[in-house]
Amino acid sequence: xxxxxxxxxxxxxxxxxxxxxxxxxxxxxxxxxxxxxxxxxxxxxxxxxxxxxxxxxxxxxxxxxxxxxxxxxxxxxxxxxxxxxxxxxxxxxxxxxxxxxxxxxxxxxxxxxxxxxxxxxxxxxxxxxxxxxxxxxxxxxxxxxxxxxxxxxxxxxxxxxxxxxxxxxxxxxxxxxxxxxxxxxxxxxxxxxxxxxxxxxxxxxxxxxxxxxxxxxxxxxxxxxxxxxxxxxxxxxxxxxxxxxxxxxxxxxxxxxxxxxxxxxxxxxxxxxxxxxxxxxxxxxxxxxxxxxxxxxxxxxxxxxxxxxxxxxxxxxxxxxxxxxxxxxxxxxxxxxxxxxxxxxxxxxxxxxxxxxxxxxxxxxxxxxxxxxxxxxxxxxxxxxxxxxxxxxxxxxxxxxxxxxxxxxxxxxxxxxxxxxxxxxxxxxxxxxxxxxxxxxxxxxxxxxxxxxxxxxxxxxxxxxxxxxxxxxxxxx
Amino acid sequence: xxxxxxxxxxxxxxxxxxxxxxxxxxxxxxxxxxxxxxx
Numbered sequence: 001x002x003x004x005x006x007x008x009x010x011x012x013x014x015x016x017x018x019x020x021x022x023x024x025x026x027x028x029x030x031x032x033x034x035x036x037x038x039x040x041x042x043x044x045x046x047x048x049x050x051x052x053x054x055x056x057x058x059x060x061x062x063x064x065x066x067x068x069x070x071x072x073x074x075x076x077x078x079x080x081x082x083x084x085x086x087x088x089x090x091x092x093x094x095x096x097x098x099x100x101x102x103x104x105x106x107x108x109x110x111x112x113x114x115x116x117x118x119x120x121x122x123x124x125x126x127x128x129x130x131x132x133x134x135x136x137x138x139x140x141x142x143x144x145x146x147x148x149x150x151x152x153x154x155x156x157x158x159x160x161x162x163x164x165x166x167x168x169x170x171x172x173x174x175x176x177x178x179x180x181x182x183x184x185x186x187x188x189x190x191x192x193x194x195x196x197x198x199x200x201x202x203x204x205x206x207x208x209x210x211x212x213x214x215x216x217x218x219x220x221x222x223x224x225x226x227x228x229x230x231x232x233x234x235x236x237x238x239x240x241x242x243x244x245x246x247x248x249x250x251x252x253x254x255x256x257x258x259x260x261x262x263x264x265x266x267x268x269x270x271x272x273x274x275x276x277x278x279x280x281x282x283x284x285x286x287x288x289x290x291x292x293x294x295x296x297x298x299x300x301x302x303x304x305x306x307x308x309x310x311x312x313x314x315x316x317x318x319x320x321x322x323x324x325x326x327x328x329x330x331x332x333x334x335x336x337x338x339x340x341x342x343x344x345x346x347x348x349x350x351x352x353x354x355x356x357x358x359x360x361x362x363x364x365x366x367x368x369x370x371x372x373x374x375x376x377x378x379x380x381x382x383x384x385x386x387x388x389x390x391x392x393x394x395x396x397x398x399x400x401x402x403x404x405x406x407x408x409x410x411x412x413x414x415x416x417x418x419x420x421x422x423x424x425x426x427x428x429x430x431x432x433x434x435x436x437x438x439x440x441x442x443x444x445x446x447x448x449x450x451x452x453x454x455x456x457x458x459x460x461x462x463x464x465x466x467x468x469x470x471x472x473x474x475x476x477x
Numbered sequence: 478x479x480x481x482x483x484x485x486x487x488x489x490x491x492x493x494x495x496x497x498x499x500x501x502x503x504x505x506x507x508x509x510x511x512x513x514x515x516x
Contacts, residue, residue, distance in 0.1 A: 015479040016479045016480070016481055016482050016485065017481065017485070018481035018482075018485035018486065018488065018489050019481070020481075020489045020493075021485070021488060021489055021492050024489075024492040024493050024495065024496045025492070027496040027500075028495070028496055031496060031499065031500060163496075163500075166500055166503060166504070169500070169503030169504060169506065169507045170499045170500065170502065170503035171503075173502075173503065173506040207495075211492065222479070222480045304513050305513055305514050305516075307510055307513065308510050308511050308512065308513035308514035308515075309511075309514050311507045311508075311510035311511040311514075312511040312514055314507060315504065315507055315508070315511060364514070
C-alpha cells in the first residue's frame with residue numbers, strides 16, 4: 001500500500017471540504033490523456049521526419065504510425081481491466097501520479113524515438129506505456145466522483161469523461177503551434193514538441209492527482225437523503241465485489257451495451273466526413289457534379305468543409321457526454337440507453353435517406369445527434385455500473401468493462417472498411433457504398449437495445465455480506 | 478453534514494478557471510474549423 005503523500009488516508013477530505021473541487025482535478029487528467037484522440041496531427045510531419053519537406057527513403061509510412069492508435073486503445077482497455085482493483089486499493093492520487101509518469105514519460109520516450117528514428121520506441125513509449133497511462137488516468141477519478149456526488153452520479157462522471165473527449169481539441173492546435181515554433185530546415189519539430197507536451201501533461205496531471213480528495217466514511221451531501229432501498233430498484237445501496245461482478249449477467253449485458261454503442265460510434269466517426277464529401281460532392285461548394293468530377297482545387301475546398309464537419313462532430317461528442325450523463329440522473333440509466341439505441345437506430349437508418357434527398361443540414365444534424373449519443377454512452381456507463389453494483393468496487397468494475405472499448409476499436413473500423421471495400425469491389429458507386437454500412441451499424445444498435453432491455457437488478461447472492469464489506473473497507477484504510 | 482465554507486468557493490472558481498481556459502481555447506479553435514462547414 002502506498003504511504004505518505006500518495007496514500008488514501010492522506011487524501012480523506014476534512015469537514016467543510018467543497019466537493020466541487022474534485023471535478024476540475026479529474027478534468028485536468030482527462031483533458032491531458034484525451035490528446036490520444038489528436039495524435040494524428042503528428043502523422044504527416046513524422047512521415048517526412050528524414051526528408052523534411054517530402055517523404056524520403058526510410059521515412060515512416062502513415063499506416064505504420066497509425067498503429068499507435070490501436071496500441072492506445074488496446075492498452076487503455078487492458079490496463080484499466082488489469083489495474084482497476086489496484087487503483088481502488090491504492091486510491092486515485094497514486095493512480096493519477098502513475099498515469100502522469102506513464103503518459104508524460106511516454107512522450108519523452110517517443111521524442112527519443114524520433115531522435116533515433118526508431119518506430120519501436122514510439123510504439124512502446126506512447127503506445128504501450130502511454131496507453132497504460134490512459135487506462136489508469138481514465139479510471140482514476142471515476143469511483144471518487146461517484147462517492148462525492150451520490151445525488152448526481154451521471155453528471156459527475158460526465159464532467160470528467162467530457163474532458164477525455166475534449167483533450168484533442170486543446171492538444172491538436174497546441175501541437176501545431178509547437179511544431180511550427182520548433183521546426184527548422186533540418187527538423188520537422190516533432191521531437192521538441194513531444195518533449196514540451198510531455199512536460200505540460202506531466203505537470204497538469206500531477207496537479208490533478210494532488211487535487212483528488214476522498215470523502216470521509218459516511219459522508220453525504222448536506223441536505224441529501226439517500227433513496228430508500230427497494231429490492232426491485234435499479235439503483236442498489238449494497239455492494240458487489242469486482243470478482244463477483246464479472247460473474248453476473250448484468251456485467252456482460254452492460255459490456256455488450258458499451259461494445260455495440262462504441263463500435264457503431266467509431267464506425268460513424270470514421271466515415272462521417274468522407275461520406276459527406278462523397279454523397280454531396282460539388283453541392284457542398286455550390287457547383288454541380290460528383291466528387292470525382294471536381295478539379296483538384298474544388299476537391300481541396302470540399303475537403304476543408306469535410307474537416308469542418310469532423311470538428312463540429314467532435315464538439316457534439318463532448319457536449320453529449322455531459323448532456324446525456326446529467327440527463328440520466330433524472331431519466332434513469334436504463335432509459336437513457338433505450339434512447340441511445342432506439343433514437344440511434346432511427347438516425348443511422350435515416351442518414352442514407354438524408355443523403356439521397358440532398359438535404360445537407362438534415363444530414364449534418366443526424367450525425368451531430370448520433371455523436372452526442374456516442375459520447376453519452378461513455379459518460380453514462382460508470383453511473384450505470386454504480387447503480388447496479390454499488391460504489392465500493394465501481395472503479396475496478398468500470399476498468400474491466402472498458403475492455404469492451406478495446407473490442408469496439410477492432411470491430412467498428414473492420415466493419416466499416418470491409419463492408420465498403422466489399423461493395424465497391426462489386427461495382428457499387430462510392431457515394432452509395434456507405435448506405436449498407438449505416439444499416440449494419442444500426443443492426444449493432446439493435447443488439448445493444450436487446451442487451452440493455454435484459455438488464456435487471458443484480459441477484460441477492462452476488463452482494464457482499466456485512467462482514468465481507470467491513471473487511472473490504474478495512475483493507476482500503 | 479457540514480456545508481462548504483464560503484472561502485472554499487473562491488478555490489472552486491480558480492480550479493474551474495484553470496481547466497476552463499484551455500478547454501475554452503480548444504473549443505474556440507475547433508469552432509474556427511467547424512464554421513467552414515457553414516460558409
